[in-house]
Amino acid sequence: MSFVHEQREPSRLRGARVLITGGLGFIGSNLAIRLVGEGAEVTLVDSMIPEYGGNLWNIEPVRDRVQINIADVRDEHAMKYLVQDRDYLFNLAGQTSHLDSMDHPFPDLDINAKAQLSILESCRRHNRHIKIVFAGTRQIYGKPRYLPVDEQHPLDPVDVNGINKLAGELYHQLYHRVYGIRTVMLRLTNTYGPRMRVLDARQTFLGIWIRQLLEGRPIGVYGDGRQVRDFNYVDDVVEAMLLAACSSEADGEVFNLGDAHPRSLQETAALLVRYHRGGTYQLVPFPPDRKAIDIGDYYGDFQKIGTRLGWKPTVSLHDGLERTVDYYAKHCERYWPSAVAA
């Protein structure tokens, strides 16, 4: 499709004024590094709440070439100014822990739902021409009724986080439909790679697995380890975000991301051990609070984004895990206290 290639010329983003909420987090920082490389003028908004994924080290390669604004997306006055004069908003700020959303549902509601509405209101009132890419999640489908899960699958989230992320996504859809604001909603699946939170399991189980591996502890795999997941390397997710941003065909659309080679958790743990050339994993009982909100097997159908925007994952789990483990072996002391880099 010549349209896709036309839209992704680097010049399209050169000089573009870009705001990334959650820009010091895992995906936001990888996106920021890529956008700086494409010549964009990048501003990052992040609250740096310690339990979340923000880390100043994440943007070390572009530290002097981005504007950093330590602000909370719940602050509507700050957001009102920050969205002005921007060409693009990559809206990634979020509370990502499913368990925390059950233990402390109200911050999740405020960040993942209410603040999303107020960001959109700021755009409606102060910058209707902005293009918004929203980081949604496959969590909103709940327990799959069929596999692979496509965008038509019923939405039936199993936890507070899923409900609030669904509300956040629906607000983005509504503001396109009613006000014509150009929004694109991506439903991300398990994303991994350099700069993810590995301190604990708040962001993804792969994060804590990598920490366990590098600390010489067994990787703890919950249950029988047979649950199936699909994984995307972060560079592929960043590419999907740029395609979504640069394509007018994406406006108002919802797209799943995903990978064509889903794996069981046990298989994934075994791969990690193999690539690290050491370590071990063990099956551990599912903690009851996690079991209660587990979605079982999941993998997504991502044909729609393939057909419409020409996206497909390009980094294999093999290469992605290797790059990720290498990154943390070098920089672990930036990600958890008392670690010593190789």
Ligand SMILES: NC(=O)c1ccc[n+]([C@@H]2O[C@H](COP(=O)([O-])OP(=O)(O)OC[C@H]3O[C@@H](n4cnc5c(N)ncnc54)[C@H](O)[C@@H]3O)[C@@H](O)[C@H]2O)c1
């Ligand atoms: N990583 C995944 O596997 C995955 C899967 C599905 C969806 N997502 C979505 O992608 C987005 C980015 O996730 P991530 O994996 O990079 O997580 P992350 O925790 O590393 O990034 C989120 C960032 O948002 C910031 N943030 C949180 N609350 C904020 C607030 N109130 N104001 C300003 N900043 C705030 C955090 O400090 C953090 O830096 C999230 O919205 C998440 O729901 C991620």
